[in-house]
Amino acid sequence: MAGKRKRKGGAAAEYRRIHPRNKYSDNPPDFGLLSSLYPTFQPYVFYSHDGRPKIDWTDFNATRELTRVLLQHDHGLNWWIPDGQLCPTVPNRSNYIHWIEDLLASDIIPASNADGDVKKGFDVGTGANCIYPLLGASVLGWKFVGSDITDVAIEWANRNVESNPHIADLIEIRRVATEDKTFHIEELQNTRETTNEGVKKGYSGPPILLGVVKDGESFDFCMCNPPFFETMDEAGLNPKTSCGGTPDEMVCSGGELAFITRIIEDSVKLKHTFRWYTSMVGRKLNLNILVSELWNLGATVVKTTEFVQGRTSRWGLAWSFLPPSRKITTSSVVQENNLSFMLQGLQRQHSAFHVLQSVESYLATSGACCKLDSVAFNVDITASKDQIDATLKTQRENTTEDASYHHELSTLNSSTDSLRFRISVFQQIPGTLLVKGTLLDKASSISGLFHPIFQKLEEVLKNKFHTGRALADGSSSKHVR
Numbered sequence: 001m002a003g004k005r006k007r008k009g010g011a012a013a014e015y016r017r018i019h020p021r022n023k024y025s026d027n028p029p030d031f032g033l034l035s036s037l038y039p040t041f042q043p044y045v046f047y048s049h050d051g052r053p054k055i056d057w058t059d060f061n062a063t064r065e066l067t068r069v070l071l072q073h074d075h076g077l078n079w080w081i082p083d084g085q086l087c088p089t090v091p092n093r094s095n096y097i098h099w100i101e102d103l104l105a106s107d108i109i110p111a112s113n114a115d116g117d118v119k120k121g122f123d124v125g126t127g128a129n130c131i132y133p134l135l136g137a138s139v140l141g142w143k144f145v146g147s148d149i150t151d152v153a154i155e156w157a158n159r160n161v162e163s164n165p166h167i168a169d170l171i172e173i174r175r176v177a178t179e180d181k182t183f184h185i186e187e188l189q190n191t192r193e194t195t196n197e198g199v200k201k202g203y204s205g206p207p208i209l210l211g212v213v214k215d216g217e218s219f220d221f222c223m224c225n226p227p228f229f230e231t232m233d234e235a236g237l238n239p240k241t242s243c244g245g246t247p248d249e250m251v252c253s254g255g256e257l258a259f260i261t262r263i264i265e266d267s268v269k270l271k272h273t274f275r276w277y278t279s280m281v282g283r284k285l286n287l288n289i290l291v292s293e294l295w296n297l298g299a300t301v302v303k304t305t306e307f308v309q310g311r312t313s314r315w316g317l318a319w320s321f322l323p324p325s326r327k328i329t330t331s332s333v334v335q336e337n338n339l340s341f342m343l344q345g346l347q348r349q350h351s352a353f354h355v356l357q358s359v360e361s362y363l364a365t366s367g368a369c370c371k372l373d374s375v376a377f378n379v380d381i382t383a384s385k386d387q388i389d390a391t392l393k394t395q396r397e398n399t400t401e402d403a404s405y406h407h408e409l410s411t412l413n414s415s416t417d418s419l420r421f422r423i424s425v426f427q428q429i430p431g432t433l434l435v436k437g438t439l440l441d442k443a444s445s446i447s448g449l450f451h452p453i454f455q456k457l458e459e460v461l462k463n464k465f466h467t468g469r470a471l472a473d474g475s476s477s478k479h480v481r
């Protein structure tokens, strides 16, 4: 697989790193339970010397049966793929879905009133497994168009949709015309030579978005798990797992850089047809090239995140050409686990990375554990009650807010629990950053400290980066969905 960054800590640590709303973040799949419930899965489960149930990840039949039972057990989905087709791992694919859910909920790019409640996505290269439409429709009720170019993908994606009548109306599988003589790709792609300086070999395959999206259609987002590789040799990299994958699924001319560059070029033409354009990226080097290309092409927002996939990493890339909102509107539903504020009027030398460093150093002073991820642009913080208390008490001015804070403290259990939260920084437009806080462990007995510490952080960052005057709307820690 691409993006081979080795990780330490084993399976449990990997599951802790997955999206907090991912079904498996607190409950990794229990192979023992699944084998007792699903006799077809039983032959693939064995027990290691320490008594833990395992499967052989190099056995395609085992990974396919695991995916089948997870989709059935946890999502009520009927699913199958023929031998050799790319087999998705459900927890990993769910992370991408939840990241898009965050983007749509963040109000960075507001939904238009015409959008209604049901979100509509376009899955580029849905594959025989059709995994993203199946998950998006069943978990979040999203509508999807899933495109693909191969007969086997179209046939099996349709079968997988039809096997699930409860969501079938939400999903359309669309065949991309691969030999349509009337389709002049070079005419449509006349921006190519000026925009893809970083690409050595250009994409020369069938259309991706332009020519596939129909006139008058609009979508909240597109997503894509692209053919990452230029050759099958490059694709057969991970001897430790067998997730299948045919050349049609894994390979294209120019690899992922060319494929995603084509999506970017299409997005320049389709602009506001999509609220968010997104893609997975397998290599960090390519991520950096694509991000700078997007800024050059006038994207109004570019966002990245890191997905940990087993022992490797992949990245999510999202962009838009719609104007970002200048202020974050308060959600009608107050959710204490998501807070945000804007840092506006930043000087040129102050980047999102500087803000993250300030968060890290400010909170680390009290002894809190801070992990800065410079690719995903976030800091994960784990702090004890005493550490939060020290940060707030020693540095807080004596305001009326203190009273409520001390009240909050006094009603808390004295326990050894810790507060775990994430601070993420999103570039809005030059000079404007959105700082978002997410409570990672809502069950903690000291989760009530999240709000005061986040407010404190806002005060500190606004002072440090001298942005107070720019906040004419008086916006401060807002609850966001």
Ligand SMILES: C[S@@+](CC[C@H](N)C(=O)[O-])C[C@H]1O[C@@H](n2cnc3c(N)ncnc32)[C@H](O)[C@@H]1O
Pocket (backbone or CB within 6 Å): 086, 087, 088, 124, 125, 126, 127, 128, 129, 130, 131, 132, 147, 148, 149, 150, 153, 176, 205, 206, 207, 208, 225, 226, 227, 228, 248, 249, 250, 252
């Ligand atoms: C890596 S697979 C992803 C399959 C599935 N989405 C997943 O995540 O497992 C890439 C898919 O893109 C399809 N594909 C390649 N070129 C395409 C194009 N121009 N338009 C639509 N799909 C394409 C391939 O046939 C393949 O099914």
